[in-house]
Amino acid sequence: MDFTFTEEQVQIRDSLRRFLTETYTLDRRRAIARAGTGCDPEIWRQFAELGILGLGIPQPLGGIGGDAFDALVVMEELGRALVIEPYLSTALVCAGILVRAGSPAQQQLLAGVATGENRLALAHDEPDSRWRLDAVATRATRKGASWVLNGRKAMVPDGAGADHLVISARTESGVSLFLVPGASEHMTRTALMSHDGSSVAEITLEGLRVPADALIGVEGGGLPLVEAASHVAVAGLCSEAVGAMDALLALTLAYVKTRRQFGVPIGSFQALQHRMADMLLHAELARSMSYLASAKLGVRSVGERRRAISAAKFLVGRSARLVGQEAVQIHGGMGVSEELATSHYFKRLTLINASFGDMDHHLEQFAAATTAELHSAALTTIHSTPATRRSVPDSRSPQARPGR
Amino acid sequence: MDFTFTEEQVQIRDSLRRFLTETYTLDRRRAIARAGTGCDPEIWRQFAELGILGLGIPQPLGGIGGDAFDALVVMEELGRALVIEPYLSTALVCAGILVRAGSPAQQQLLAGVATGENRLALAHDEPDSRWRLDAVATRATRKGASWVLNGRKAMVPDGAGADHLVISARTESGVSLFLVPGASEHMTRTALMSHDGSSVAEITLEGLRVPADALIGVEGGGLPLVEAASHVAVAGLCSEAVGAMDALLALTLAYVKTRRQFGVPIGSFQALQHRMADMLLHAELARSMSYLASAKLGVRSVGERRRAISAAKFLVGRSARLVGQEAVQIHGGMGVSEELATSHYFKRLTLINASFGDMDHHLEQFAAATTAELHSAALTTIHSTPATRRSVPDSRSPQARPGR
């Protein structure tokens, strides 16, 4: 057991935090949101320079390699600074899919991801899928040496701005993934704004034709890849939420220590003190679960991974709601104005809950994954069976560090 | 609209409260509980004298008649005084069944109920029924001019002490009710203690033979009678809970005003003040719903009645849990001792929730009853349709006052 971060992780954290504190001000963020693209080229370039864009990519593929806790450190900082940029989508989720299953030709893109030249987006969810990974209605049919894709993809993070898309579609043997250039004929990408300032896209595929080598991995093998990617996304979102909660709690503390009412700082009111104690408790529970989620990303047992991921997303969502709502309430009128960062944290925390499955969704997933082990004699909560207790990094997973 | 009680109701309330305050002390209550019968003959005699035992029985049948709000007034006082005696079971639930559907011969018992000579108990629930009214596995088969009953009844309030039982059993045409003397051969009544000091019974029927005229109402017509009786019971329990919450809140207020810590009364701590404000809010919401439940007892529409009854039981259960738990917590060590009334109120409030359907049960019932009206254009919550808006007393209901 060891809850310390490595020296490298501390370095990443400190340099990223310094950069974001100096550069990523609330006004800069507002400007990025107003631009509607959800990504500032200058910020993105600096991300590349800081090395974080290559964190999910092994060195031989042009990245710098990194494990789940490196990603956790970065995501916490992005959450703390309310970063809009599609880091998670490109550098962890999509890069992870290509690292794991991309052909050598496809993996050539990854060097560009690390340098910031290429952005990738995962076009998987559909209008009626409501976070169910297997609800893919988009179809890909073989036409000679090509595939022809028809369907609709919904709420794709960075879907309009990405240079390449990973698109899921149902083929004869199941769900398959395709790597497609962002600017393709017979594909319409409509950029939409999210309440948190980021950009999402609705994508319509009407006879989009892609070559046979656009297939990622084997035909019908898409679902496990998407599930693994969604687990990476959830762990990342949990860490982001933890960073955001840290910052929001600090803002709220600073506010109650200076804001005076009836002649005293409002932080001296016991009713507020007790509620802020609960905010801290829930923020710390969330941190605990974000650690657990990242720790479990690499275990072999899918059931164990699902349990931890869904437990973390549920609990973090609950904490995020409590901490966000209470922070706004304690700020009073200032909390509902756009002027302070408070409301922006609140909104981002709210939307994290609606991203990659909300509390209800993950409670359902957790309960389903748990039912099976009902009759096991000695139930332990973190560790489901002795055989899977050690987190053995999967050599194919994006968390492995082949370069080190 | 009128939220005042009649002069008669105020009289009932005042005289009953005076009697209980003087007589039904916590020590007296302890003694009654210790005796294990759940009913003190002297108290019961006085109930008869106060006239409350005849409240659910029309004058021509030997009672004094009364409506749902008379019953509400009495139940609130019984709740306030933590009365163990099986008043609800005999005087409202079972008397109501006989008033509504009993044969003239069976109704002869009612005069004895009003005078306190006869106690009745409803033996309906079974070991696996979990409050579902239609889950009757006990069977009654015709044998010549008799019925033979076999089965098990569970958690029957006052089941061991009652002079007569109303037993439900499945016959060829559905669920039927039978009126059976308490001391019958081939029936075993095991008295058990409840955590609130009252007496419940497990009842085993092994070839219990009853004559044809033991049938209450028509064969197969038992379920609507049991449902109406359960609605009376729920409304009564809601009122009882409101009385208990009133008393518990008053106890807690008195405690925080006198108990000192760190040199000041603990009632001056804002965190406690805010929690007690919530206790009051929830107690008042419960009172509102207990009024609604009683008001709806007499409406013709079964759907409207079910909705109101389940809504009330759910909300009152939620209030009772919050008020009970908070009262104990605020009392600290004193709250978990048997010495103060606090813990007894808490226990009774807890068990009211488990009686005639808990929160989950009634939320399910409510949602089911509500789904149908989904597409109605203008939803109003209290009033489901204009046609059923006025509570028209059902002349067959125990709430009607034929004698006036």
Next chain:
Amino acid sequence: MDLNFSAEEERFRSEVRAFVAAKLPAAIRDKVLGHKRLEREDFLTWVRILNTRGWVAPSWPRRFGGQEWDPARQLILEEECALAGAPPVLSFGPRMVAPVIMTFGNQAQQEYFLPRILNGEHWWCQGYSEPGAGSDLASLKTRAERRGDTYVVNGQKTWTTLAQYADWIFCLVRTSQEGRPQAGISFLLIDMKSPGITVRPIVMLDGEHEINEVWFDNVEVPVANRIGEENAGWTYAKFLLGHERVSNAALGPSKRALRELKAIAAATPSGGGRPLIEVPRFRDRIAEVEIDLMALEVMVLRVIAMDRERHTPGPEASLLKLQGSQIQQAISALAMEALGPYAALHQPLALSAGWTGSSAGPPLGLGITGRYFNYRKVSIYAGSNEIQRNIIARHMLGL
């Protein structure tokens, strides 16, 4: 004990329903039900329509143009209007400043201002809160210096709802530094067109412009526009806060929101072939808030009855505000959750009246998340829920 409205009241409900069905312009109704932005003229159009029946402020005394309705009728009117999708009649004029003018104003003030509230000529806004004086109102700093027949007002008010539309503002200002903070406050009526007034928008967390800062830079206000005595404004301010009872429960708006929530949940596929409204855990939560709304409705009726009996409003209004705001927030949260991933969509352009394009996402989704964000305000404004709990503890529990 009788929880029903009288036959007379039920007839009145039908009358209101028919009136609103006939007279509410469809364009306005569609904006309200579709969560689109309402403009000044939308509110005022509806006020003028209501005024044809004397329904803008029917609870006013007859001598001021009212009909002396009791709160039950007022409740029925508000509820039916809300359910049908009418814009709210804002409280600032009819239910906030008007009772103050009626009770403490002079005849000239009554004759000038009251009719103009009824006919929609004057839009009022409220100048209570300041940057340093929210819940602790007595610490306000905006000051008015007397110069002959004129006050010169300097300072800043904030959180001023829809001040951008307002013709008049009623203000608490400091006219004396002596004594307790409450002692030196006066109550002024100020023409928003006065030189020296600047209205600066405060963008709210949903991106909308609903509240403002109002700055006063040597604004001259005739002494004739002072209500009652100088330095006695705290009394009038408290009187005003003691009003606003039934509306605080937000019964009508919450019923409309519940109806909408059910419609959204019924139209939302949950996977597995069932609409979301049939998924037990979601259905349970809708059921719980519906039950809460039933209880709140009975509470409102009880409080109306209590007030009627004792002829004066009691502290129970705080229970209504507290629970009413919690229900509003609960419903708005459920509606947002029902949208699932689409909760993230922000389409500010589609909220405008001029918008002709189609919005993305589910048909009933527009404005739902924005409302969730916006509704954080309901537990903060008009006396935060912390203040309400303080009032309950002090005035109902004696703590």
Next chain:
Amino acid sequence: MDLNFSAEEERFRSEVRAFVAAKLPAAIRDKVLGHKRLEREDFLTWVRILNTRGWVAPSWPRRFGGQEWDPARQLILEEECALAGAPPVLSFGPRMVAPVIMTFGNQAQQEYFLPRILNGEHWWCQGYSEPGAGSDLASLKTRAERRGDTYVVNGQKTWTTLAQYADWIFCLVRTSQEGRPQAGISFLLIDMKSPGITVRPIVMLDGEHEINEVWFDNVEVPVANRIGEENAGWTYAKFLLGHERVSNAALGPSKRALRELKAIAAATPSGGGRPLIEVPRFRDRIAEVEIDLMALEVMVLRVIAMDRERHTPGPEASLLKLQGSQIQQAISALAMEALGPYAALHQPLALSAGWTGSSAGPPLGLGITGRYFNYRKVSIYAGSNEIQRNIIARHMLGL
């Protein structure tokens, strides 16, 4: 970052598991798992068994008979014992008074008392709370007057857990009225067989006798039984309260209770042919508390790691106590709810060791509701949750 126990620790877990499986008497295990009353001898038997392995207080320093375990090992031991149905090793001796004796006691006290804690010869109880001094401990009134080599103690302690079994009590007593209330307190070790001590049972809300009043009527206590300096007892008392960390989270007991809850819900018909555990709304609630327990476990490990790194316990223990007690209460409530109508059954006779009859109601139902009632205590004792929130606000938030 590594959330796993080491291979060494996992081997140790297997060792504990095997030991408990082999050595825990079935009769005692059945009482624990069946919620039956435990008697003095049940606790002590298990202490003696543990002592054969040096596992009564293995975190003690070696020179006092301990093994200097770190908290992780202690956690594993406690968890495995709890899961297997062993009685708890009560804190009063090994984890409360012992650290005080080790740190502030003299050699004679250490040599006399410590071995007798390990071998189960001395059962300790805690004399802190008084009727007027619960959360506000410094206001205690029990006084000790010095007469030569003896203190004469008069007063009353209360909420004294299992004092009816105890051989010794450690007490805070007032030895001076001067200065701040904290300044005049001393820490005495008192033989429960001393003349003048009366133990009076306090029946708890579940009808059980677990706590007591302890009365002191001119009880003579040798000055040699005072810990450290006269009037310096407050320091020792606070030191003691700063201990008790991992156990406060109640991880092991809650895991056992969760396992039991699932067993009850799986055995309970819900109607419609499904067991209760498959009813979504009930299954959801079990899932939520299971997730809470996962988070609490990681929190415990984090706090252990923090303490290890800074070599001193921090205020995070309050988070563990707060959340640990809430989880205990949540699980006990769910288990009671699972029983449905049978939650009402009270069968005190069936809780006795001597009982040979069968109990009524569902097989796993015995003692479940009693535990729900009894567990209201866990948010009250050992520093109420209000006190914990005060500590968090002051020491972690700087408020």
